[in-house]
Amino acid sequence: MIGGIYGLAALGLSLIWGVMKVVNLAHGTFIMLGAYMGYGMYYFFKINPLLSIVFAIPIGILSGVVIYKYLINRIIEASTNELETEMMTLLFTFGISIIIYGSALNIWGSDLRGVPTLMPTINLMGMVIPSARFIAFLSALILGLILYFLLKKTYLGKAIRAVTQRREYVMLNGINPVKIFQWAFSIGLVYAFLAGVVISLTYPITPIMGVNYLLKCFTVVVLGGLGNPIGAFIGGLLLGLAESYTTLFATYAISPAVAFITLILILILRPSGILGTLK
Amino acid sequence: MGLKNKRLWILGWIFFVILFALAPKSGLKTTTYFFLMIKYICLCISFNLIAGYVGYISFGHVAFYGIGGYTTALLFSKAHLSSYPYLCILFGGVGGAIAGYLLGKVLFKLRGAYFAIATLALNEALKVIVFNIPEEFSGGTFGIPLPALRNPDMAYYLMLLVTSLSFLFILYLINSPFGITLKAIREDEDGAMAIGIDAPKYKIRAFVISTFLMGIAGAIDLQFIGYIYPEAAFFIETNVEVIAMTMLGGIGTLLGPVAGSTILFILSDFIWSKWPFSHLIMLGIVICMLVLFMPRGIFGLLDEKISSLRGKIK
Numbered sequence: 001m002i003g004g005i006y007g008l009a010a011l012g013l014s015l016i017w018g019v020m021k022v023v024n025l026a027h028g029t030f031i032m033l034g035a036y037m038g039y040g041m042y043y044f045f046k047i048n049p050l051l052s053i054v055f056a057i058p059i060g061i062l063s064g065v066v067i068y069k070y071l072i073n074r075i076i077e078a079s080t081n082e083l084e085t086e087m088m089t090l091l092f093t094f095g096i097s098i099i100i101y102g103s104a105l106n107i108w109g110s111d112l113r114g115v116p117t118l119m120p121t122i123n124l125m126g127m128v129i130p131s132a133r134f135i136a137f138l139s140a141l142i143l144g145l146i147l148y149f150l151l152k153k154t155y156l157g158k159a160i161r162a163v164t165q166r167r168e169y170v171m172l173n174g175i176n177p178v179k180i181f182q183w184a185f186s187i188g189l190v191y192a193f194l195a196g197v198v199i200s201l202t203y204p205i206t207p208i209m210g211v212n213y214l215l216k217c218f219t220v221v222v223l224g225g226l227g228n229p230i231g232a233f234i235g236g237l238l239l240g241l242a243e244s245y246t247t248l249f250a251t252y253a254i255s256p257a258v259a260f261i262t263l264i265l266i267l268i269l270r271p272s273g274i275l276g277t278l279k
Numbered sequence: 280m281g282l283k284n285k286r287l288w289i290l291g292w293i294f295f296v297i298l299f300a301l302a303p304k305s306g307l308k309t310t311t312y313f314f315l316m317i318k319y320i321c322l323c324i325s326f327n328l329i330a331g332y333v334g335y336i337s338f339g340h341v342a343f344y345g346i347g348g349y350t351t352a353l354l355f356s357k358a359h360l361s362s363y364p365y366l367c368i369l370f371g372g373v374g375g376a377i378a379g380y381l382l383g384k385v386l387f388k389l390r391g392a393y394f395a396i397a398t399l400a401l402n403e404a405l406k407v408i409v410f411n412i413p414e415e416f417s418g419g420t421f422g423i424p425l426p427a428l429r430n431p432d433m434a435y436y437l438m439l440l441v442t443s444l445s446f447l448f449i450l451y452l453i454n455s456p457f458g459i460t461l462k463a464i465r466e467d468e469d470g471a472m473a474i475g476i477d478a479p480k481y482k483i484r485a486f487v488i489s490t491f492l493m494g495i496a497g498a499i500d501l502q503f504i505g506y507i508y509p510e511a512a513f514f515i516e517t518n519v520e521v522i523a524m525t526m527l528g529g530i531g532t533l534l535g536p537v538a539g540s541t542i543l544f545i546l547s548d549f550i551w552s553k554w555p556f557s558h559l560i561m562l563g564i565v566i567c568m569l570v571l572f573m574p575r576g577i578f579g580l581l582d583e584k585i586s587s588l589r590g591k592i593k
Contacts (some may be wrong), residue, residue, distance in 0.1 A: 088570050096569065
């Protein structure tokens with residue numbers, strides 16, 4: 001169950017990383033913001049947090065366009081080589097994540113919050129599942145499929161994939177890669193917010209959750225391969241399984257370390273991921 | 280920053296060391312303030328050696344600070360070494376260096392963003408692991424109180440000694456063949472390998488020096504506070520501060536980490552005491568602004584200005 005949510009959380013990161021080679025270290029804090037959006041929806045209007053998706057999409061697109069067009073693009077144009085671009089965007093997104101994290105601490109405090117799960121449990125082929133968790137999994141799956149079709153079938157999706165492969169040819173065809181990057185970045189942020197909203201359904205929310213989800217997303221992306229929505233879901237499921245089994249055989253408390261150790265091991269043994277398509 | 284006036288450098292260094300050495304005379308509060316300042320200088324020097332001279336940005340460097348602290352704490356409390364506190368502190372640095380050697384062998388197979396993420400993950404993993412070790416052994420969540428080790432004044436002098444010596448060491452290092460090799464690796468690792476430089480070996484050597492400094496800083500901090508627990512030892516915010524400080528001064532410059540950490544420490548301490556948690560926002564803004572407008576920091580910019588002026592005069 002949690003695997004699907006990890007998959008959804010990693011989609012945005014995977015897209016941004018795969019398409020424009022920018023590692024968004026602020027991804028986790030955007031997930032945190034999305035979770036607070038869902039929580040706020042419940043807290044102020046007493047309705048289902050899932051409805052805050054309506055807000056998450058425009059806010060995500062807007063912030064994505066602003067951050068990419070006015071900030072990250074400047075950095076990419078100012079730096080001379082690939083390594084410098086990578087380092088500078090890394091530091092920049094790190095700075096953004098610190099700003100958001102600090103603001104969140106100021107506004108909401110470091111308390112643990114959560115949406116009470118009032119929905120009943122359901123019985124599915126002999127497994128008893130809290131329905132909030134089931135809904136979260138289902139919406140993660142649906143949102144993931146939407147992104148998959150967006151990338152495969154629409155003009156924008158095709159352009160995004162084309163830019164990833166041959167940047168110069170795309171420019172020859174009259175497509176502005178900066179615009180495409182901008183959209184890809186926005187979609188990445190929207191998916192971070194959406195993942196946050198879905199997470200707020202079942203899991204507790206605190207400002208520090210950003211770092212944890214960021215690292216889990218990295219693990220998932222690295223497991224599944226870059227820029228590959230299906231890979232991200234498989235990676236998410238694998239990580240979810242690994243964590244559940246550690247909980248079963250050892251203690252729950254150690255399960256966060258599983259993600260990090262997996263991440264380091266995979267990075268060293270098989271940097272291109274298990275599916276290993278995109279280099 | 281040319282090194283033509285070595286005598287001037289040494290004189291300035293002696294002046295500052297004496298100035299800082301006077302601090303413990305005026306009470307524990309001042310001592311704490313200056314101790315933290317020197318600690319950050321030390322951490323920044325250590326971070327700068329890897330980020331500035333080898334070109335690998337480590338987002339989890341504070342992990343080795345924690346390892347050093349825990350090595351000392353465990354040796355002092357569990358290994359019957361409590362009559363030799365300074366040996367324990369030295370072993371804190373050695374522990375950091377050994378961990379740096381072993382982990383460096385693995386981590387330096389990665390480059391750029393992958394290295395950054397792996398170090399970040401390493402720090403979080405260590406924190407969780409130390410949290411969950413049974414309490415009889417490492418103190419778990421509660422940490423280890425070591426009142427017998429606590430000695431703020433001695434810790435202050437020790438930190439001053441380590442920091443000032445490490446500054447001198449870096450001053451010597453950057454113009455030695457070793458430092459020049461490191462810079463070659465930073466500029467073009469594949470090119471350096473092509474002319475026969477064993478890049479992995481040099482990277483790991485630099486990493487060991489850097490992690491030794493990190494570990495011993497953690498150990499001395501333990502002597503100053505007399506208490507260690509995972510949340511403080513592997514504190515991610517420390518790393519944020521170190522990155523911001525080094526960037527402000529200028530990554531890859533000699534004086535950058537020293538100046539950057541002094542300026543930002545005073546600023547962030549001031550803001551923290553007025554509005555708690557706001558110093559994080561300030562640090563984030565500083566990092567973003569530096570990346571956008573001054574990626575080479577204060578001393579990087581000064582360097583550029585001076586060399587362009589020289590060009591005009593000629």
